[in-house]
Amino acid sequence: GENVEQHPSTLSVQEGDSAVIKCTYSDSASNYFPWYKQELGKGPQLIIDIRSNVGEKKDQRIAVTLNKTAKHFSLHITETQPEDSAVYFCAASESSGDKLTFGTGTRLAVRP
């Protein structure tokens, strides 16, 4: 089955700096890669996703890049703000399967 590794487990950045979280996956058939944000006391919420037919996707201050050859994908947050502080999860799935496999999460702290 799919295995998703996520690094780092914790990340602290100064407000205004950029944050990068990286994930690797094992199943070369995986073709869907979402990122979820979990705020304290709440359930995860999708913030961006990418499919294997593109290498990069942006939505305002967040972007995701995908390297299919190396089997890794990354979340980039620019101009970080205190409200970006949360736990972020990457995930992967393949279209013929029926479930997502999540990474172990990254706790991001943005220092004012």
Add this chain to the structure above:
Amino acid sequence: NAGVTQTPKFRVLKTGQSMTLLCAQDMNHEYMYWYRQDPGMGLRLIHYSVGEGTTAKGEVPDGYNVSRLKKQNFLLGLESAAPSQTSVYFCASSSDLQETQYFGPGTRLLVL
């Protein structure tokens, strides 16, 4: 729309007791999932359903049972609770595998 709701929000059980966690969604989604979240372990899939009347095992199914008698509801049962089942449980639903999963607010379970 309420989205995904979970009951109860918090529960304390003694070892050996049983309980049922209820998940309800009002988005007419076919797919529903039960995850557990433990520190450092991320989100692990317990059981899932790809439609009314169907269930399937996820990554960590032992000690749990599920039922999907109605499309909008997905029940998670613990027949004989163990301290190892102390966790936060999240339910999620989606219209398809590679579409957004909408998560409930979680149920915090403590087994003594």
